[in-house]
Amino acid sequence: MTDPGQDTGNQTHFGFRNVPEGDKARLVRGVFESVAGSYDLMNDLMSGGIHRLWKSAMIDWLAPRGAIRVLDVAGGTGDIAFRILDRAPQAEVLVADINAAMLDQGRDRFLDRGAIDQARLARLNWACMDAEKLALPDRSVDAYTIAFGIRNVTHIDAALREAHRVLKPGGRFLCLEFSTVHNPALAQAYDLYSFSILPKIGGLVAKDEDSYRYLVESIRRFPDQQTFAGMIRAAGFGNVQYRDLSFGIAALHSGWRI
Ligand code: SAM
Numbered sequence: 001m002t003d004p005g006q007d008t009g010n011q012t013h014f015g016f017r018n019v020p021e022g023d024k025a026r027l028v029r030g031v032f033e034s035v036a037g038s039y040d041l042m043n044d045l046m047s048g049g050i051h052r053l054w055k056s057a058m059i060d061w062l063a064p065r066g067a068i069r070v071l072d073v074a075g076g077t078g079d080i081a082f083r084i085l086d087r088a089p090q091a092e093v094l095v096a097d098i099n100a101a102m103l104d105q106g107r108d109r110f111l112d113r114g115a116i117d118q119a120r121l122a123r124l125n126w127a128c129m130d131a132e133k134l135a136l137p138d139r140s141v142d143a144y145t146i147a148f149g150i151r152n153v154t155h156i157d158a159a160l161r162e163a164h165r166v167l168k169p170g171g172r173f174l175c176l177e178f179s180t181v182h183n184p185a186l187a188q189a190y191d192l193y194s195f196s197i198l199p200k201i202g203g204l205v206a207k208d209e210d211s212y213r214y215l216v217e218s219i220r221r222f223p224d225q226q227t228f229a230g231m232i233r234a235a236g237f238g239n240v241q242y243r244d245l246s247f248g249i250a251a252l253h254s255g256w257r258i
Contacts, residue, residue, distance in 0.1 A: 015217030074149020078106035160235035
């Protein structure tokens with residue numbers, strides 16, 4: 001596996017720019033360090049709150065039950081982890097993210113929720129980790145979730161192989177990510193919003209237009225539904241399926257470690 005911190009001489013994309021592979025993780029970290037403080041507010045503003053419905057759809061498909069052990073990669077401020085624990089209070093969730101600033105926001109948010117009981121607190125853990133090199137044993141989790149994270153990873157195939165490695169046989173992979181709108185009229189309106197309006201909101205609210213421009217560009221560089229499903233299969237997963245959300249603005253991909 002390629003060390004993401006190492007300059008291999010290969011190029012990769014960072015939004016619409018080409019950068020040395022070894023630089024991408026640092027650049028992505030910079031984006032999320034910059035947006036961490038306003039991340040949750042911006043998510044609501046940019047999507048009109050729809051990201052909440054997409055995340056609920058993810059939890060519906062996962063249908064967590066009992067003492068399921070879930071690894072939520074690129075878990076950021078904990079949106080997916082909180083929803084899993086709300087649905088399955090006996091679950092154990094590890095939120096793994098490469099960025100300590102995002103995890104700190106998540107920890108604060110969790111404590112601010114007040115109503116959380118101590119038992120549930122003990123079932124939620126946070127760890128600074130790279131999706132490409134998970135510090136977890138083979139076959140150690142029942143489910144692997146990743147929401148709006150995988151497009152930021154330098155080597156997506158390496159992250160998918162890691163997901164497969166840490167899942168127990170019979171374990172579930174579930175990914176929520178922006179995807180491709182196939183309806184041409186809708187795609188045009190969505191492009192207008194994404195490139196002209198969204199970075200401006202980022203500039204006004206988060207005081208960081210560039211980071212929000214990167215986020216939009218990274219969405220457009222991400223493979224479409226079918227291509228990504230093929231990558232999941234290539235990493236060894238079986239019964240791979242996907243569902244479009246909001247006409248393909250986002251998609252859920254599911255796979256199983258057979
Ligand atoms: N999952 C959360 C959600 O849905 O609200 C956060 C998503 S946020 C758009 C993307 C997250 O991916 C950031 O917190 C970022 O730090 C994390 N990330 C980017 N590259 C990563 C990597 N290689 N390994 C782990 N996390 C990564």
